[in-house]
Amino acid sequence: MKVKLYATMRLKAGQKLVDMATTPNTTVRHILTELTARYPALKEGIWNESGGLVDYCHVLVNGRNVRYLSGLDTPLQPDDTMDIFPPVGGG
Numbered sequence: 001m002k003v004k005l006y007a008t009m010r011l012k013a014g015q016k017l018v019d020m021a022t023t024p025n026t027t028v029r030h031i032l033t034e035l036t037a038r039y040p041a042l043k044e045g046i047w048n049e050s051g052g053l054v055d056y057c058h059v060l061v062n063g064r065n066v067r068y069l070s071g072l073d074t075p076l077q078p079d080d081t082m083d084i085f086p087p088v089g090g091g
Helices: 007-013 028-038 040-046
Strands: 002-005 017-019 058-061 081-085
Touching: 002 007, 007 040, 007 081, 028 040, 028 058
Parallel strands: 002 081
Antiparallel strands: 002 017, 058 081
């Protein structure tokens, strides 16, 4: 599956697109765990102290926010696309 990183996430990983392997039981949690193991600088922008998503991190699967799906337990397919956005501000 493809994982697209945006803004500061992209800078921290040094990549804008990462290919990740999936198995039949792969979930969002699995991919985020592997991603932060591969790119440790992403950890603080994705995980909170209790092992959940930090409030300001937005993870979308095929354009849908995982908070409105099954959260970190959202199942993934090999042809899915995951987008990871840090907080965005401006004015």
